[in-house]
Amino acid sequence: MTIPQPPPLPAVLNDAELASASASLQRLLDALDEVLFGQHELIELVVTGVLARGHILLEGLPGLGKTELVKGLAKALGLGARRVQFTPDLLPGDITGNPVLQDVDGRRRFVFQKGPVFANILLADEINRASPKTQSALLEAMQERRVSAGGETHALPDPFFVLATQNPIDLEGTYPLPEAQLDRFLFKIEVRRNSTDVLRRIVQNREIGAEPDVPVVLGAEEFARLAALARRVHVPGVVADYIARLVNATHPGESAESAGVRFGASPRAALALAAAARARGLRHGRPHASFEDVRAVARPVLAHRILLEHTARLDGATPAGVVEKLLAGVPVQSKALPDSLAAAKIQ
Amino acid sequence: MQGSNTQAFWGRAVAAVARRVNRVLWAEKFAPLVFGVAAVVAAAVFALRRLHGPAAWGWWALLAGVGGAAIVAWRRARRGFFSRADARVFLEYQLGLDAGLSAAEAGVTAWPAAGGRGEAGPGGILRYRAGALAGWAGGAAALLLAGAWLPVPEPAAGPVRFWEKPPALAQTEAWLEELAKMEVIDRSSVASLEQRAQELAGRPLDEQYSHSALEAADALRGQTEGAMDGLAKHFDTVAGTMRALGEPDARDALTDEQLRELGARLDAALRGLRDGELTAGGGLEEALRGLEGLDPSQLKTLSPEEAAALGRRLAQAGRMVRGVKGAEGGNGENVWVAGDGEGEPDAVLLVPGAGGGGGALAAGGGGAPARGRGDAPLTFSDRKSDVGPGRAQAVRNDDFSRAALGDRVGTQQGEHEIDPAAMQGLTNAGGVAGAAQGGEAVWVDRLTPSEREALKEFFK
Numbered sequence: 001m002t003i004p005q006p007p008p009l010p011a012v013l014n015d016a017e018l019a020s021a022s023a024s025l026q027r028l029l030d031a032l033d034e035v036l037f038g039q040h041e042l043i044e045l046v047v048t049g050v051l052a053r054g055h056i057l058l059e060g061l062p063g064l065g066k067t068e069l070v071k072g073l074a075k076a077l078g079l080g081a082r083r084v085q086f087t088p089d090l091l092p093g094d095i096t097g098n099p100v101l102q103d104v105d106g107r108r109r110f111v112f113q114k115g116p117v118f119a120n121i122l123l124a125d126e127i128n129r130a131s132p133k134t135q136s137a138l139l140e141a142m143q144e145r146r147v148s149a150g151g152e153t154h155a156l157p158d159p160f161f162v163l164a165t166q167n168p169i170d171l172e173g174t175y176p177l178p179e180a181q182l183d184r185f186l187f188k189i190e191v192r193r194n195s196t197d198v199l200r201r202i203v204q205n206r207e208i209g210a211e212p213d214v215p216v217v218l219g220a221e222e223f224a225r226l227a228a229l230a231r232r233v234h235v236p237g238v239v240a241d242y243i244a245r246l247v248n249a250t251h252p253g254e255s256a257e258s259a260g261v262r263f264g265a266s267p268r269a270a271l272a273l274a275a276a277a278r279a280r281g282l283r284h285g286r287p288h289a290s291f292e293d294v295r296a297v298a299r300p301v302l303a304h305r306i307l308l309e310h311t312a313r314l315d316g317a318t319p320a321g322v323v324e325k326l327l328a329g330v331p332v333q334s335k336a337l338p339d340s341l342a343a344a345k346i347q
Numbered sequence: 348m349q350g351s352n353t354q355a356f357w358g359r360a361v362a363a364v365a366r367r368v369n370r371v372l373w374a375e376k377f378a379p380l381v382f383g384v385a386a387v388v389a390a391a392v393f394a395l396r397r398l399h400g401p402a403a404w405g406w407w408a409l410l411a412g413v414g415g416a417a418i419v420a421w422r423r424a425r426r427g428f429f430s431r432a433d434a435r436v437f438l439e440y441q442l443g444l445d446a447g448l449s450a451a452e453a454g455v456t457a458w459p460a461a462g463g464r465g466e467a468g469p470g471g472i473l474r475y476r477a478g479a480l481a482g483w484a485g486g487a488a489a490l491l492l493a494g495a496w497l498p499v500p501e502p503a504a505g506p507v508r509f510w511e512k513p514p515a516l517a518q519t520e521a522w523l524e525e526l527a528k529m530e531v532i533d534r535s536s537v538a539s540l541e542q543r544a545q546e547l548a549g550r551p552l553d554e555q556y557s558h559s560a561l562e563a564a565d566a567l568r569g570q571t572e573g574a575m576d577g578l579a580k581h582f583d584t585v586a587g588t589m590r591a592l593g594e595p596d597a598r599d600a601l602t603d604e605q606l607r608e609l610g611a612r613l614d615a616a617l618r619g620l621r622d623g624e625l626t627a628g629g630g631l632e633e634a635l636r637g638l639e640g641l642d643p644s645q646l647k648t649l650s651p652e653e654a655a656a657l658g659r660r661l662a663q664a665g666r667m668v669r670g671v672k673g674a675e676g677g678n679g680e681n682v683w684v685a686g687d688g689e690g691e692p693d694a695v696l697l698v699p700g701a702g703g704g705g706g707a708l709a710a711g712g713g714g715a716p717a718r719g720r721g722d723a724p725l726t727f728s729d730r731k732s733d734v735g736p737g738r739a740q741a742v743r744n745d746d747f748s749r750a751a752l753g754d755r756v757g758t759q760q761g762e763h764e765i766d767p768a769a770m771q772g773l774t775n776a777g778g779v780a781g782a783a784q785g786g787e788a789v790w791v792d793r794l795t796p797s798e799r800e801a802l803k804e805f806f807k
Contacts, residue, residue: 238435288449288453335427338427
């Protein structure tokens with residue numbers, strides 16, 4: 001018996017595919033702009049992340065619209081979303097599901113009752129308030145996109161994203177995410193506060209307790225098609241080389257910019273950079289990823305994967321600062337420019 | 348066709364970027380090397396100028412050094428040279444082409460349109476920061492100029508040495524030169540003395556003033572002087588006899604006894620003129636030979652006119668011989684005059700001494716060639732030294748820094764300074780009398796500065 005294979009897709013995206021993808025993504029961005037005013041960069045990154053089929057960790061103060069953005073994204077994509085408020089007493093089964101004793105055909109059997117993780121989009125609110133045991137229950141779901149319980153493996157729906165939020169303040173009673181779980185998140189995005197103009201728009205157009213009305217702009221199938229197109233975006237060898245050198249430079253001793261770093265980014269980070277760069281290239285209507293794509297997503301991809309020395313943190317160093325230094329110090333070409341020449345970028 | 352043109356356009360732009368970057372990379376390696384070469388060459392040129400050597404060698408060395416530096420710089424810089432791929436990546440990133448050139452190279456997309464941003468070329472995306480290069484070049488030029496133009500001091504005037512022959516030898520040679528010119532002296536008799544003088548003069552210069560050479564020169568001078576004295580004396584003797592025979596009155600008054608005595612003196616003189624160190628020569632030789640063996644009684648047979656003429660010739664010959672010595676005799680002996688004052692003499696000269704002859708040394712001592720006595724500059728004390736066996740003297744040493752263990756350096760009377768308040772009562776063996784500071788020791792000694800800072804921050 002032979003397994004029927006789908007017809008192979010052309011290696012290079014054609015202009016029609018690129019044009020339709022750009023138009024669809026633009027509609028999605030416009031819809032989300034109506035949900036979250038003035039956060040274009042944040043919305044771009046979130047859309048890029050989900051297009052790359054990655055999980056996203058949003059970090060920001062309460063009330064900045066993190067949850068609204070995730071709910072709006074689910075509505076715009078027409079996907080099923082579940083929200084779980086993580087608390088210290090939350091158990092793993094409360095997320096993944098529990099076997100429940102039920103009558104089945106006259107016999108009492110344990111039937112697996114699916115938890116909220118069985119959704120296209122799982123909004124894990126304040127994920128750092130759950131115990132490590134509960135957090136680790138998400139590990140398998142995030143990486144393997146399946147849940148094992150009672151000796152059985154249950155596949156999660158496709159697509160499946162975890163969009164988690166965490167609060168940088170009120171750290172008492174929280175459990176910092178372990179490095180292994182942080183590495184599963186494609187992006188960690190800092191949500192910044194709004195400007196005065198944005199606040200005025202919010203005041204004029206929003207009301208407490210009333211959720212914005214978000215239309216479905218993309219169906220699940222359309223979204224799956226876009227994700228497939230993103231995977232076909234070409235990554236030139238020189239761009240792949242730049243990604244490799246950038247990730248390698250995060251490790252202590254590999255570059256001057258990595259001073260104070262205890263552990264650098266993993267190979268998964270390089271894969272994440274490439275996937276995100278592909279998604280951004282598609283978003284900009286290109287059949288290939290560019291250096292600009294890599295640099296645009298480097299900070300949310302790498303910052304949470306870099307662990308600093310205690311002393312470096314005391315000196316005020318931050319992972320994001322290290323990434324900024326790496327972007328400034330690692331040239332896009334493999335050889336460094338001589339000191340007697342200065343590059344002048346033409347915008 | 349359009350695509351190939353565009354590809355060629357970007358190919359030229361990439362090559363231009365690579366050339367410019369690689370040129371600067373090479374220059375960055377080349378400039379410090381040139382500075383080093385210039386420093387060495389400048390120092391060498393300056394040194395050569397100071398030593399009044401051929402400074403042109405320095406400039407040839409500069410050329411060779413610069414050539415070598417160029418090769419070394421190329422070998423060092425080539426590892427960092429931009430390949431075409433590097434230049435293409437740099438160009439497309441700086442022009443904001445979104446990796447369009449690399450994607451086109453891979454066949455993923457079309458080549459970006461020529462012109463527009465591409466017209467910026469290498470000059471538009473690369474700016475020179477030539478400060479460091481100019482610094483190296485300027486420094487090298489300044490060093491070379493300094494090496495070539497800095498004034499050098501005039502050469503220090505070292506001791507100038509004039510070498511002259513030992514005075515005795517010089518004087519002997521002068522005598523012999525004069526004697527050789529005289530026709531009244533047999534040339535062959537002078538030649539034997541000249542040969543000995545030449546042998547002495549032919550010895551190495553550093554042996555000219557050796558003890559043996561000086562003694563030989565003195566002996567030769569004495570021998571030559573004696574020969575001249577004898578020759579002049581014999582000439583005078585024969586001339587006196589001839590003058591006596593040339594005076595008719597005096598000739599007639601000569602008794603037989605006087606004639607015998609005169610004949611004996613004449614005979615002795617003639618033997619001396621014939622067999623002496625210096626012998627008569629020229630026309631005199633034949634005239635004197637006729638007088639040899641002449642019986643004293645036959646002396647009166649000589650024509651008075653011939654005798655008088657011969658006497659005048661012999662007297663003149665005697666004067667001439669004496670004149671040779673007399674011309675030198677007024678100058679006396681040479682003296683050794685060294686530079687006065689302390690330190691190296693400015694000049695060491697052998698100059699003729701003034702004053703009359705006689706051979707006395709104007710300055711003796713000091714081991715001079717004239718071998719005069721040289722006393723050590725010591726003076727005798729008024730008191731005789733009272734040392735000898737069986738006598739002991741005390742030696743006192745006030746330098747206590749060299750006192751040995753057990754030496755008593757000194758004694759002093761005083762009291763110990765005791766603090767009665769320091770008493771803390773009786774303490775059992777093994778007890779601790781002071782407050783422990785173990786934690787402090789760890790805090791101070793075991794932690795690195797960064798760890799201390801971290802802990803301070805933690806406990807703040």
